[in-house]
Amino acid sequence: MTISRADCVALDADDPLKHLRDEFVLPDGTIYLVGNSLGAMPRAAAAATARVVEEEWGRQLVGGWNSAGWFDLPLTTGDRLAPLIGAGPGQVVVGESTSIAIVKAVSAAMGLRPGRRVIISDLANFPTDRYMVEGLVKALGGYEVRDIGVLDEVLGDDVACVLMSEVDYRTGERHDTAAVTAKVQAAGALMIWDLCHSAGAFQVDMSAADFAVGCTYKYLNAGPGAPAFVYVNPRHHARAEHMLTGWHGHAAPFAFEPGYRPAEGIRRFTVSTPHVLSYAPLNASLDIWERVDLGQVRAKSVALTSLFIDLAEELRAPYGVELVTPRDPERRGSQVSLRHPDGYPVMRALIDRGVHGDFRAPDILRFGFAPLYIRFADVYDAVATLTEVLEKEHWRDERYQRRLAVT
Amino acid sequence: MTISRADCVALDADDPLKHLRDEFVLPDGTIYLVGNSLGAMPRAAAAATARVVEEEWGRQLVGGWNSAGWFDLPLTTGDRLAPLIGAGPGQVVVGESTSIAIVKAVSAAMGLRPGRRVIISDLANFPTDRYMVEGLVKALGGYEVRDIGVLDEVLGDDVACVLMSEVDYRTGERHDTAAVTAKVQAAGALMIWDLCHSAGAFQVDMSAADFAVGCTYKYLNAGPGAPAFVYVNPRHHARAEHMLTGWHGHAAPFAFEPGYRPAEGIRRFTVSTPHVLSYAPLNASLDIWERVDLGQVRAKSVALTSLFIDLAEELRAPYGVELVTPRDPERRGSQVSLRHPDGYPVMRALIDRGVHGDFRAPDILRFGFAPLYIRFADVYDAVATLTEVLEKEHWRDERYQRRLAVT
Structure with a gap:
């Protein structure tokens, strides 16, 4: 050699x-x-997880929702993760899986672009991205999924959003997010990036993107089935509403109101009880990332x-x-x-x-x-x-x- | 006294x-x-969780998906939980949260009852049940959420399904699931039970119900944010399709096909990467339940x-x-x-x-x-x-x- x-x-x-x-x-x-x-x-993941199980759940029991900060884990962990994807505090929530995160982002984008009935999903996306969009479009009716061939040829005034992976999971190819985002937005559509193979691999910059999703168990080292994240550009916070309207995203979750009212800001992108144990290794990993x-x-x-x-x-x-x-x-x-x-x-x-x-x-x-x-x-x-x-x-x-x- | x-x-x-x-x-x-x-x-939850973190993730790394059985956790854990709700093997999957489970069950029920455009949700349901149905109905359009007053008065040939909690989270009142299920099904609608306050509290019997959902962190003692479950009556397995069509529910998840094809049986009700750590305490708890x-x-x-x-x-x-x-x-x-x-x-x-x-x-x-x-x-x-x-x-x-x- x-x-x-x-x-x-x-x-x-x-x-x-x-x-x-x-x-x-x-x-x-x-x-x-x-x-x-x-x-x-x-x-540090082992001790961090043991602490959540034994000290928090074991000793604080249901009180842990407040005393151990469980209720806010999606937001506090999101704030810690945000710098890795070029986002600020209050712009990222952590929870569920990338597949569920895609439903949040795409359904919110649909709501922000009423009348536009095409969702573009890159054929090079990891299959679950396409499958989730397919399920959503089939359920909603009246929408169409279009594959990316040449982006310029498929973009039009009927496109609500484009879902693309910054790094291709098969080939490892990285796309120019700034150029693609600008092109998509110039066509009046919203840009959703899948960062599964980006976050933790290099400095990501989502400041121009509309939404981003990604997992934390690859380069972010948060363990099997660790929670995913959703980024929402703050310019959409006031109007973006997704379809998974669970009680944790409600403006007054403990008022137990009969109807749904979205919380202010990024909190409305939370859904329900976070998988508390799965946040422990992620936070242990973020302790390392903060020093890198x-x-x-x-x-x-x-x-x-x-x-x-x-x-x-x-x-x-x-x-x-x-x-x-x-x-x-x-x-x-x-x-x-x-x-x-x-x-x-x-x-x-x-x-x-x-x-x-x-x-x-x-x-x-x-x-x-x-x-x-x-x-x-x-x-x-x-x-x-x-x-x-x-x-x-x-x-x-x-x-x-x-x-x-x-x- | x-x-x-x-x-x-x-x-x-x-x-x-x-x-x-x-x-x-x-x-x-x-x-x-x-x-x-x-x-x-x-x-036993502490040692069970530590084993998953240290022995499985730490030593087996990505091989754990096969060698530690992570990939099948939603099904293997579902089979262990099934007897507690009067279900059999291959009828229950464990994963995500109750809120997400509701989207699976309700969207599948909608597909099984085309043309029926009313979803009945008990006002006495825990709010997230209603909020999730509200989000779904708003996204899909053309559907209506109807509250239960007197069940006989709201049931009709426009009703696709009824979502009700077996035990009321506020009052502790238990409903007669057999009688309500029979009445709902007699009207041609499907019955979805929320078992959050039932499972582990007493012997549940879902053999007549169409779908059931519930959490595992209450009487089942599986820890904060432990995964939820979905039961699907086997008579619906061939035709029931829900809208959260992630890659784990695909007929050939590792073929990476461009389009979604549902897996046979209950597996199609899985979505994506299970939150592996959160299954450990649940399985430790089920070790106890098996002896009870x-x-x-x-x-x-x-x-x-x-x-x-x-x-x-x-x-x-x-x-x-x-x-x-x-x-x-x-x-x-x-x-x-x-x-x-x-x-x-x-x-x-x-x-x-x-x-x-x-x-x-x-x-x-x-x-x-x-x-x-x-x-x-x-x-x-x-x-x-x-x-x-x-x-x-x-x-x-x-x-x-x-x-x-x-x-």
Whole structure:
């Protein structure tokens, strides 16, 4: 390879973020390049969760809704998360899942653009984004879902909103949110960004967007099924109303009024009882993020992914491995996808050798580089293992050829 | 009082469920009659949650979706919960909140009754039930929400479904689910029961109902924000489709198909990534429930609430305390509500003396009797403390008179 392992070890020694790796639990012998699917566990998450269970629920019981701040968790956690997506306080709520967050954002956008009956959903969105819009449109009737081909060709005065992912979950391609947002808004439509593969990967800027949604269990390391977030641009706070009008979003939740009245501001985007336990690891993770310079995170991400791309390119000629992710760092997130006709068994063989990426049908191998805990030496070792798997044709092993669902 | 404390202690000694109290964490000096709002913590919940965080997430990382069974948690947990509501395996999914569960059930009922444009929601439902239906109906257009006055008068051939709570959250009144279900179905409509105040309070029977929803953090003791459940009668499994069509409910979730196809059976009522951590205490709680005879639970519940009612009735003449909950045990759940014009300061004074109930505006004091951990002596002590608060007029203390939101 064009760079030595010793060079990579030297890069790690100079890494200004190197001290953060100790904040995470990473099993021995594992190179974990799946942080773009489920982030590693912050060491502090265990104690934080135990505290909520034993100290808050166990001792404060129902009083915890006030004394432990459970009732306001969607807002207080949202305020802590906001800087990571370029938002301010009072603009983000945390709760439910990305799928539910999409219903909130799209239904609110529909209400803000009455008469416009088209919802544009990128075919490159993660499928649940499209499925949720499909369910919503089918239930409401009179709406149409249009796929993005060339954005200029599908935008028109019948479009209520556009739902697009900043970073493509398969290819790792990053879109120019400022340019797309401006184009969509120039057509009179509202822009909703899915930030699942952006938040925590680099500094996101949603100041121009209308809405954004995203999960917290990938680069934000908040654990399996951690709550999602919704950002609403403050210019819409007075008028935006979504359809999941639960009691926590009511102007007077404890007045038990017969009819719904939305709360002021972002609180109306809460729905109901927050999943209290699931906020604990997220807040433990945000304790780390508050101490991190996002410029350094991005610089390291670009360096890690560039190194991986440079090394992986050497596998093109001998083994037919193709790069899927753009070479231009500005056009990618913190993930690199490769293509190989036997991608599935290749990934199984890699995982058996301790290098964890994942596979997306039909032929894509995904590798995520979480800058808080991935090292340059990990990149080197991952490519060395991939080279060995390809060179020795380990992937032809019969057990790797069986096709299994890979999450 | 007409019964002595020693009598109550004797009743506790004979209680076949008395050994279960040790399975729960109950702070010293507290009589916790708020299990109808947030159940006490099973001792095993702490270790169960820590195991999910540290062993599953920490060590298995993204592999936990398969190896730790995360992906199927909504179904496996639903199967464990099913017997408590008189349902069978493959009929219940656990996930999200009751508010979201209502959207699933009501939107599915709408689809099963096309052309019928009225949704009946009991005004006595917990407000979020009504708010969610209101949001849904407003978004869909062309539907109408009708309140229940006299059921016979509002049922008609325009009614798609009726959403009602088996036990009224304010009064503790229990409805005859069999009779109401039969009447609703005779009118061609579908019956959706809210079991928030039923599940875990007594043996529920949903075999005739069309849908049911409920939470698990009250009598089921699964912790703050624990996931909710949806029951779908198997006769609807082939045709029922709800509007929250997320990828976990897809027939082939990992095929990443462009369009939504519902999974077979109850799985289509899942939406997206389950809040994994929040299932741990629920499963710890279900370990207890699997060892419990629901007939004994109900017998003890009736005995506890009857004792409380008998003792509280003695406070009517001297202090103007009125019984809100029906005296007939068949017509109540495991909660007793009292009315007092100064209910709020009375409850504050009670709580300061270690007797925890809660208050619902304008004048209702609620007391929940979770049969797994409440003792007859607790009932005696609670009424004795209430008597003292009323007798000595502790509640006139200025600090209790301040009106604050009580969760």
